[in-house]
Each structure stands twice: as structure tokens, then as C-alpha cells.
Amino acid sequence: MSKQTYLPPSLTLFPLPSPHVLYPFLQVTVTLPTDVVGHILATLSEQADVNKLDSRDRFVAAIPVGEGDRRVGRWACAARIRRIYRANAKDEAEGWTCVLEGLARIHLPRALPPLVSILPPLPLTVTPYALPVPLSAPSVDLMPAAIKLLPQELHGKLATLPVGVQADLLASTLRFPWDVRVELLATPNIDDRTHRVRECLLDLLSSKGIAPPEETSSPSPKQLQRRPAQHIAPPKSQLPEDLRPLEALALKRKDELSAGASEALTRELTRLAKIPAQAAEYGVGKTYCEWLLALPWYRVTEGRRLDLDSARKMLDEDHEGLQEVKRRVIEYLAVYRLKRDLWEEKQARDQKERDEETSGQLASGAQTPSTSKEIVPYDPEKAAQAVKAKTKPPVVPAATVEPKFMVDDTPPDNIFRDKAPILLLVGPPGVGKTSIARSIAESLGRKFHRISLGGVRDEAEIRGHRRTYVGALPGLFVQGLRKVGVSNPVILLDELDKVGQSNYHGDPSAALLETLDPAQNWTFHDHYLGDVPIDLSQVTFIATANSLDTISPPLLDRCEVIECPGYVTDEKLAIARRFLLPKQTKENGLEEVRAADDVLERVVSDYTREAGVRTLEREIAKLCRAKAVQYSNSRDGGDKYNPEVKLEDLESILGMAKYEAEVREASVRPGVVTGLAYRGSGNGGILIVESTLVPGGKGRLHLTGQLGDVIRESAELALAWVRAHASALGLEDPLKDVDIHLHLPSGAVKKDGPSAGVAMILAFVSLLTGRSVPPTMAFTGEITLRGAVTAVGGIREKVLGAHRAGITQVVLPGQNEKDTHELPPSVQKMRLTYVRTVEGLLEEVWGQEVWAGGQRPPAQARL
Structure with a gap:
């Protein structure tokens, strides 16, 4: 009323x-x-x-x-x-x-x-x-028994009523016997009336064959009169029945919640106690409390106690190559273990000092507490010091120690605070970027969670939705932490380069900035959690990408980029022998399939041309399926099963060879030079540059071979340099009454980039001077109008492609010398030469004889 x-x-x-x-x-x-x-x-x-x-x-x-x-x-x-x-x-x-x-x-x-x-x-x-008459505090909980008898739609309504009204409503709704209902009307005491209603509910459950709820310890009014006042149990919570499990879980996990989460949970439960269960806001608040209790605020995984050699051995067994990635993982593991050992040693020293201080006080003859009642003034500081000296602090495992968060934006300072790195693995598809993230989690002894960012266009998928929206949920990171149940997992951000850019749904790339910033992600704010921050600084983020071109510069600046180049032939053979062939043998129901190294090498060279090993795995799967057919026929009485795959079997199983191996030119003729090209997806190879003179022309340059604007400009630069230095090269009016035609074979393939500038200059000089370039040499580098040779990209792939084609010497720009230190051992026998000017390039090929006087002309004559 x-x-x-x-x-x-x-x-x-x-x-x-x-x-x-x-x-x-x-x-x-x-x-x-x-x-x-x-x-x-x-x-x-x-x-x-x-x-x-x-x-x-x-x-x-x-x-x-x-x-x-x-x-x-x-x-x-x-x-x-x-x-x-x-x-x-x-x-x-x-x-x-x-x-x-x-x-x-x-x-x-x-x-x-x-x-x-x-x-x-x-x-x-x-x-x-x-x-109305004031109602006294309830002493009996009628809800457990009532829920078993009432329909679902009445549960929420009944839970919002006072317990005295609950008893009257149950008596009327469940149609107790008339004399019992009259008796309840004549019972004004709420405790007596609720006990009587509970007895009737239990009798009704028994008559219907329903198991009664668990017995409560609530005493009857007569029992309360016999007991001393100090034994009377306090009144139960006034929360509705469906919120009491959340309240119990909150009390159980109060030490595991952060200060902000605990405060928000208390505030939300207090508010829900005043809201009817039928209100739409009630379900939203209840779901919010469930999320707060489900997140692992201070719960972490204690890392596996591995020595560095064991961790390195585990990574080598799981992956071939990828030395830079393995080196970085070992570094992180070493730093993590060192900080942990230092923290444990500090804890041991502090404990030893406390023990020595206590034993020294006892040895000095400290008196035992006297029974005399001498009055001593109370000093708070001395009392705190005495308690600290006498109380032995509990020893907490290192993996569960967490710092107390401060209110401001200053990160906590803790010697054992684990600031995990944010690694970005960049490389072509199929080189094992995703699988190595799993190996890192296993080597660290952490839980693993994968988040696919490919096609994410909405900022709310990263930061979550606000609770005011229908169907609101937290972001992908909060959902991932709830799934793994710890706050220090290894989270893989797959396909970072394919995340959506700014649109009317927001900017997902910008939402990732706070997540991947070690200086900010210790207080990551999710829109669904509101003003409760969550710590992401202990999460080891490993992102993967195929290219850095589509990643925003601010986001790229927060990541530690590690290149994952394509595999060379030797690495592919090792992967096929150690991993792919046993895996496909098992997946196709076979016990044994053997293939010699020459068979696997033929599969790699003639049927695949990729940086990774996915196509190689598919071709090996074809071999295993063919052997599975042969094995099935042998079980049916056919020919005997032979687990060996031979060279002559490849064409019948895999078909004709899909690719022909690139081979350098065998003949020598002026105007033809072997260049190097990067073909994308981690592949490189040779590129033949052909040139010829066309009589009856006017000194014009003709270009063919599906060339882009950049490579056309490189050809014009090369011809301009040659014409400007014609006298030094012993050429007099080299293009009189002739045109020069430059062609790059494979005309159906588009070509672009500045890397062919060096090869074009050599082609023009070779054509006009009649000197041939050895076919065992290959060249790459960008040129300028002043004759400088500058750096280009894809050195590793180009050198490997030259090695497959039979090239014995590769001439590279001097600025790219740093890119050749981690080449595979199989290409170390090749000769790598570095040049910084066009003059040095010409002398590397033909020596001083290339100049008209037998000696490089002075600089004034070349300008």
C-alpha cells in the first residue's frame, strides 16, 4: 500500500x-x-x-x-x-x-x-x-520448497515478497486444506506461520514424490526461546533466490577479485535487491555480476620449471628453421625465470632476517608477559611494529603474487611483475606462424587462446558493447580470459594485417592500440565492464601477419616484428621427413609409408612452388592415399602392399610435373643479363633481361614484358646513365640510326619494382660494347641517375632462387650486406659480392678494361 x-x-x-x-x-x-x-x-x-x-x-x-x-x-x-x-x-x-x-x-x-x-x-x-502492520525479520526460507511446486513464471514474483506474505500466498495458491488455511489465518506470528507453511510444503512434496530441498538450520520459535541469545543465527540475506548463489560465490572469491571488481559487484548486487525480477534491467545486472565473478583477476598459471636448454630443444623438435623466433622466445623465458628467482631469493632473505631478529630478542633475555596490570600508554606505531615482528607473513607462491593496483595511471612497481612481450610474426602463408605460437605456450607452460582478427570490422568486438545495448557482450579479450580461466595466457592475434580500418562502426585497429601497448594494457577498459579495468599486461600476445603494408604505423610501433621467411629446399625436406609424412600416414589409416630423400626433393621442386609447406603437405597426402588404396586391395587378396614410394610412382600418382626448375642461361651473348626477382609469398628466382639493337631507328627505347611504371623508369635511368658516360666507355654516339629494345621474358606476368636497374645497365653496356656477362652471375639493386647502387628488398628469397637456378656468384648492393648474415648453410658456398656504385659494378664484371683508357676516369669526367 x-x-x-x-x-x-x-x-x-x-x-x-x-x-x-x-x-x-x-x-x-x-x-x-x-x-x-x-x-x-x-x-x-x-x-x-x-x-x-x-x-x-x-x-x-x-x-x-x-x-x-x-x-x-x-x-x-x-x-x-x-x-x-x-x-x-x-x-x-x-x-x-x-x-x-x-x-x-x-x-x-x-x-x-x-x-x-x-x-x-x-x-x-x-x-x-x-x-499495514510492520513485518518482522524472516527466520525460515520458503523458496527452496516453493520453487519445486510453483511454475517458473511465479518464482521471481514470489522472491520479491516479504516472507509473511509468501506464506499466505503459498497457502492460497497451492490450495492447502481449508482447515489448515483457517488455522494459518488465526496465526498472527510470522515465525510460527512460516514454519507451519513449510511443514505443509514438505508434506505436499512427499505426496507428489518430489525430493525435498536440503534441510536448513533455521530453528523453530520454541527452540529459539530455549537457546541463549548469542546462539541465535543472524537473519539471512534479503536477496532474491536466484541471486544468492552469486552472493555466495562473491564471498568465496573475495580474495581473488580486484578492488574495482569487488566494489562494482557489491554495488550491483545491492541495486538488484531493490529491482523487481520482472524488470528488463534485472537480467542485465545479473549477467554483469556473473561476468565479474567469472573473470580471472588474480588467477595465473604457474609456469613450467624448464631450463633453457630443454626449452630450446622443445622448439627445435617442433619447428624447422625460424631461428629468430626461437631466439626471442628463449630470451623472454630467461628474463622471466631470472626475475622469478630474484623474487624468491628476496623473499627468503626477508624471512631469514625476521627469524634472526626474533631469535635475537629471545637470546637477550626478553621477559615473558607479566601478569601484573601495569598501565602503559597506547602507541599505534609501536603496536604495529610489535605485530609485524611477531607475526610470520604467509609464504605465497610466486606465480600467484599480484601487485595492488593504484588509482592513477602509474603502473605498479614489482620485481616479479611479468611484462610479457608483444611479438609480431610476419611472413608468407604456410610457414608455421600459428603453430609456433602453440609451441611457445607449451614451452612456457601457459594456456593458449586464439583470436582471429581477419574480417573484424566493428570496434565493439575488441572493446565490447555497453550494457545499455540489447545483447551486449564483452570484447574478444575479456571473453578469451574467461575461457582460459587465467590472467597470463598466450593469446594469438591471427591475421593482424586483415583487421578492418576506420568505418562507421569505429576503428578496430585503433582499439587494439591500448591492448598491445605494454605501458597501458595493465588497465585495459572494456565497455561492458564499465569503470572496472582489467589487467592484460601479463598476457603474452603473439600476432601474425602476411604483410606489414596494411598495418597502421601506430599499431606496428607497439609490436616487436620478427620476420618468418619462407623455407629453403633443405628445410622443406626436413619438414616433410620429420612431420608431414608421419602425420599423413597416420591420418590415412596406414602404419608405414616410406619415401627416400630424392623422392621428397622431386616433390618439392617439381610439384610445389611456395614459401610454406601447405601445398607440399597436400601432395604428400596424395601419395599416402594412393598407398592406402594399395593396402586395401592387398587386404582383399590383391598384390602385396609395398610401403615404399619410388621416383617412377610420382608421375602416376601426382601427374605430370607442374613446375620446371629455373636454370641459368647456358649460352653467352652480349645484351643478356641474369637479374633476380622477388615473386611474393616468400618466393624468389632469376629474371632474364634481354636487349637488342634495332636498325633504322632514332635512338628510342622500346620496353616489353608487362612492365610497370617503376621498372620502366629504371630502364630509362639505365639508358640515360650509359649515354651520359658513353665517352668513358669508349662509345661514340652509340644509338645513331638505331633503336634499343629491352624485353623481360614471361610476358604474361606483370613485373614492377626498382630491383632490375643494375641488370639493365649491364645489359645496355654489354650490348653496346660487345662484352658478354657470365651466365653464372646474377644481379639485383636499384640505381640512381648519379650512378649509386642502393638497397632493395627480398634479398634472402632472391639469393635462394639464384642458388636453385645454379648461379655461383650474386652481386648485391652494399647496403644489403646486413641481410645476408642469416642465410641457410646450403647457400654459403655461393660467392656474394657487394657494390655501391655503377662503376664498381662494371669493374666487378669486366675489370678495368671496361673503360676506354683501361682505367676508371676521374669523377669530373663522369659527371
Whole structure:
């Protein structure tokens, strides 16, 4: 009720025929004949009008009477007549429907006759008092038993009611026996009434064969009277039934929650206790509390205790090559173990000092506590020091120690705080970037979680949705932490270069900036969690990408880039022998399939041309499936199974060779030079540059071979340099009455880039001077108009391609010397030469004889 209601001094007695019993705060609907309604209205008001009855308050005393004897009890329910109506107003013979609303229990005076007739109603004098009556604290929980009997839609409504109203509602809804309901009406004490209702609920569950709920330790009122006051249990939580498990879990995990999460959880549970369960906001708040309790705020995985040699051996066994990645993982593992050992040593020293201090105090003859009652002034500092000296701090495992977060943006300072690196593995598809992330997690003894960023276009997928939206969820990182259950896993951010850019859904790349910044991610803010930050600094992030071109510069600046180049032939053979062939043998149901190294090398060279090993694995799978067919036929009585794959079997199983090995030119002729090209996806190879003179021309340059703008400009630069230095090279008007034609074979393949500038200058000089370039030499480098040779990319792939083609000497720009230190041992026998000017390039090929005077001309003559 919204306000206090006062009963009038006199109430009209309203007998309720069985099985009706009215309780306070509830309603009952009874059917009355017309003559009874007339007597009631006449008693209530001499000028009563049935049609206007709803506009005035009419109070009665509803007393339950039995069908047989009309005996009257001593208790009734003060009620308001809410409405009296007739369903069919034209049918005067039809009875009337009366709706009564219960207000309060009342005790009847002794002056009433023992028998009451329905006609006529008797006036009743009562003492007026204020309503509603204050309810006492509950001592019995009726919800566990009630939930087993009531439908689902009534659970939330029942949980929001006071326990006294719950008892009355259950008695009416579940149709307890009439005499039991009358007994409950005559029981004003809430504790006695709720205990009686609980007994009836248990009897009803037993009669229906339903298992009763677990027994509670709530004592009966009589038991409470016998016990001392200090043994009385405190009242239970006022939270609804479905929130009590969350409250219990919050108390259980209070030491595992951060300060912000604990405060937010308490605030949200307090707010939910005041919201009806039917409200839409109730479910949103409950889900928010469940997320706060499910996140691993301080829970970490204790890393595996591995020495560095064992970790290095584990990485070498799982992956071939990728030395730079392995080196970085070993460095991180070494730093992590060193900081952990230092922290444990510091804890041991502190404990030893405390023990020595305590033993020194005992040896100096410190007195035991005296029984005299000498009054000493209280000093807070001395008391704190005494407690600290006598109390031995608990020894907490290193892997579970976490710093206390501060309010400002200053990160906590802790010697053992694990600031994990953020590695970005860049390389072509199929080189093992994703699989090496799993190996890193295994070597660190951490849990592993993969997040695919390919195609992510919405910022909310990274930072989460705000709780005001329908179907809101946290971002991918918070979901990942809940899934793994620890705060220091290894999270793989797959395909970082394919994440969406800025659009009307936000900028996912910008949302990743805080995540991948070691100076900020210790307080990462998810929109769903609101003002509760979560620590991501202990997460080891490993991102993968195929190219750095599409990654935003601010995001790239936060990552430690590690190149994962393509595999050379020797590495592919080792991978096929150690990993791919045994894997495909098992997946195809075979026990043994053998292939010699020459067979695998033929598969690598003639049927695959990629940086990774995915196509190689598919070709090996074809071999294994063919052997599976042969093995099945042998089991059916066919030819004997031979697990050996031979060279002559490859063409029948894999078909004709898909690729021809690139071979250097065998003949020598002026105007033809071997260049080097990077073909993408980690592949490199040779590129033949051909030139010839066309008579009857005007000194023009013709270019063919699907050339792009950059490579065309390199050809024009090369010809301009040659014409500018024609006199030094002994050429007089070299392009008189002729045109020069430059062609790059494989005309259907588009070619672009500045790397062919060096090869084009050599082609023009060779063509015009008649000197040939040895076919065992290959060249790459960009040129300038002043004759400088500058650096280019893809050196490793180009050198490996030259090695496969039979090249014995490679001429590279001097600035690229740093890129050749980590070449595979198989190419170390090649001769690598570095040049920085075009003059040095010409002398490397033909010596000083290339100049007209047999010696390089002075600089003034070349400018």
C-alpha cells in the first residue's frame, strides 16, 4: 500500500463460504446471490447504489465459515470491497461477483454468536489501527520448497515478497486444506506461520514424490526461546533466490577479485535487491555480476620449471628453421625465470632476517608477559611494529603474487611483475606462424587462446558493447580470459594485417592500440565492464601477419616484428621427413609409408612452388592415399602392399610435373643479363633481361614484358646513365640510326619494382660494347641517375632462387650486406659480392678494361 489505511470503528461481518479464505495483501473473488448482495449493500449504506459502489471505500470483516455448520472462529480478515458486478446485466436471475482485497488480520470479540447465518450480515465493532502492520525479520526460507511446486513464471514474483506474505500466498495458491488455511489465518506470528507453511510444503512434496530441498538450520520459535541469545543465527540475506548463489560465490572469491571488481559487484548486487525480477534491467545486472565473478583477476598459471636448454630443444623438435623466433622466445623465458628467482631469493632473505631478529630478542633475555596490570600508554606505531615482528607473513607462491593496483595511471612497481612481450610474426602463408605460437605456450607452460582478427570490422568486438545495448557482450579479450580461466595466457592475434580500418562502426585497429601497448594494457577498459579495468599486461600476445603494408604505423610501433621467411629446399625436406609424412600416414589409416630423400626433393621442386609447406603437405597426402588404396586391395587378396614410394610412382600418382626448375642461361651473348626477382609469398628466382639493337631507328627505347611504371623508369635511368658516360666507355654516339629494345621474358606476368636497374645497365653496356656477362652471375639493386647502387628488398628469397637456378656468384648492393648474415648453410658456398656504385659494378664484371683508357676516369669526367 502506498499510504496508511485506517479501518472504520465498525465493520460489517461478511461470511466467506468454504473453500474461500482471505489473507492480508491478497484478493478473493466470491459469487453471491442477489438477495445477499442486497442485504450487504443495505447494511453498508442506506442509500447504496450498486453501480456507484466502486467509487467509495466499503470495509467488511471477511470471516471463513464451513459449509456444514456455519461455525465462527475468533479470527477474520479486514477487507475492502473492490468491486461488485454482474457478468450479464440483462439476466436478473444471475448471481453477483464480489472482489475482496485483504487488509489485515483482526481478532473478533466474544460477543458474536457461535453460529452465524449468511443472512443477514451482522455489524461488528473493532478497534481502529494503522495498516499495514510492520513485518518482522524472516527466520525460515520458503523458496527452496516453493520453487519445486510453483511454475517458473511465479518464482521471481514470489522472491520479491516479504516472507509473511509468501506464506499466505503459498497457502492460497497451492490450495492447502481449508482447515489448515483457517488455522494459518488465526496465526498472527510470522515465525510460527512460516514454519507451519513449510511443514505443509514438505508434506505436499512427499505426496507428489518430489525430493525435498536440503534441510536448513533455521530453528523453530520454541527452540529459539530455549537457546541463549548469542546462539541465535543472524537473519539471512534479503536477496532474491536466484541471486544468492552469486552472493555466495562473491564471498568465496573475495580474495581473488580486484578492488574495482569487488566494489562494482557489491554495488550491483545491492541495486538488484531493490529491482523487481520482472524488470528488463534485472537480467542485465545479473549477467554483469556473473561476468565479474567469472573473470580471472588474480588467477595465473604457474609456469613450467624448464631450463633453457630443454626449452630450446622443445622448439627445435617442433619447428624447422625460424631461428629468430626461437631466439626471442628463449630470451623472454630467461628474463622471466631470472626475475622469478630474484623474487624468491628476496623473499627468503626477508624471512631469514625476521627469524634472526626474533631469535635475537629471545637470546637477550626478553621477559615473558607479566601478569601484573601495569598501565602503559597506547602507541599505534609501536603496536604495529610489535605485530609485524611477531607475526610470520604467509609464504605465497610466486606465480600467484599480484601487485595492488593504484588509482592513477602509474603502473605498479614489482620485481616479479611479468611484462610479457608483444611479438609480431610476419611472413608468407604456410610457414608455421600459428603453430609456433602453440609451441611457445607449451614451452612456457601457459594456456593458449586464439583470436582471429581477419574480417573484424566493428570496434565493439575488441572493446565490447555497453550494457545499455540489447545483447551486449564483452570484447574478444575479456571473453578469451574467461575461457582460459587465467590472467597470463598466450593469446594469438591471427591475421593482424586483415583487421578492418576506420568505418562507421569505429576503428578496430585503433582499439587494439591500448591492448598491445605494454605501458597501458595493465588497465585495459572494456565497455561492458564499465569503470572496472582489467589487467592484460601479463598476457603474452603473439600476432601474425602476411604483410606489414596494411598495418597502421601506430599499431606496428607497439609490436616487436620478427620476420618468418619462407623455407629453403633443405628445410622443406626436413619438414616433410620429420612431420608431414608421419602425420599423413597416420591420418590415412596406414602404419608405414616410406619415401627416400630424392623422392621428397622431386616433390618439392617439381610439384610445389611456395614459401610454406601447405601445398607440399597436400601432395604428400596424395601419395599416402594412393598407398592406402594399395593396402586395401592387398587386404582383399590383391598384390602385396609395398610401403615404399619410388621416383617412377610420382608421375602416376601426382601427374605430370607442374613446375620446371629455373636454370641459368647456358649460352653467352652480349645484351643478356641474369637479374633476380622477388615473386611474393616468400618466393624468389632469376629474371632474364634481354636487349637488342634495332636498325633504322632514332635512338628510342622500346620496353616489353608487362612492365610497370617503376621498372620502366629504371630502364630509362639505365639508358640515360650509359649515354651520359658513353665517352668513358669508349662509345661514340652509340644509338645513331638505331633503336634499343629491352624485353623481360614471361610476358604474361606483370613485373614492377626498382630491383632490375643494375641488370639493365649491364645489359645496355654489354650490348653496346660487345662484352658478354657470365651466365653464372646474377644481379639485383636499384640505381640512381648519379650512378649509386642502393638497397632493395627480398634479398634472402632472391639469393635462394639464384642458388636453385645454379648461379655461383650474386652481386648485391652494399647496403644489403646486413641481410645476408642469416642465410641457410646450403647457400654459403655461393660467392656474394657487394657494390655501391655503377662503376664498381662494371669493374666487378669486366675489370678495368671496361673503360676506354683501361682505367676508371676521374669523377669530373663522369659527371
